[in-house]
């Protein structure tokens with residue numbers, strides 16, 4: 001099916017990643033996938049199936065061994081390390097399981113860090129909206145250690161949103177949170193997609209978290225084995241359980 005290129009936020013084209021050493025490990029084998037603008041995609045699969053490797057290659061945190069990744073019209077393989085760092089800072093947002101906030105900075109300083117590093121003046125109206133949306137107004141002068149896990153993840157969300165990145169990559173964003181707090185963070189991600197047209201790519205082990213996405217991809221042994229539009233948590237869990245029992249056959253639903 002041909003898709004207008006403007007609709008594609010991230011194009012992962014036949015990407016392979018082999019980690020070297022005495023016993024090379026093929027972490028990704030010819031993965032072909034396009035992440036569309038204004039949608040949320042969950043990436044799932046058993047431990048060691050290549051989820052984080054795919055996320056890292058797609059986000060320009062790691063370089064593929066073969067194939068090509070494009071963010072918008074930019075081919076990442078053509079960029080020097082410096083340009084790649086700038087691209088990550090200016091065009092991509094990250095939310096990790098461990099929050100990755102700077103302990104010595106206040107909530108507000110953490111949120112503004114990417115804008116500060118890129119030397120851009122933050123859009124104050126947008127900043128106020130983001131802070132309001134994540135509900136951290138009364139905590140702006142606190143340090144991360146004074147916040148709960150859910151609040152820290154909301155700071156990370158605000159930091160990812162404030163530069164209006166083309167894509168927000170999340171690696172187990174709810175992995176360290178209880179069910180209720182996880183639901184709040186997932187609702188925020190969902191509203192970033194629905195209300196501001198952000199593109200979200202989220203690695204998760206949790207079928208409930210994945211059910212917030214518009215589409216669920218499943219990896220096994222470094223290959224894409226399922227591509228499911230809005231499958232719902234039960235169906236996701238069922239498909240994951242299935243993978244343990246059957247040979248992995250590429251399977252696309254539509």
Ligand SMILES: Nc1ncnc2c1ncn2[C@@H]1O[C@H](COP(=O)(O)OP(=O)(O)OP(=O)(O)O)[C@@H](O)[C@H]1O
Nearest residue numbers: 019025026027045046047048049050051052053054
């Ligand atoms: N730096 C590395 N050097 C060697 N092998 C690696 C390296 N990073 C990952 N691997 C291997 O690549 C494969 C895919 O790893 P990856 O972390 O992408 O899997 P994952 O699906 O994210 O796993 P998990 O759910 O456990 O986090 C695994 O076999 C892993 O051991």
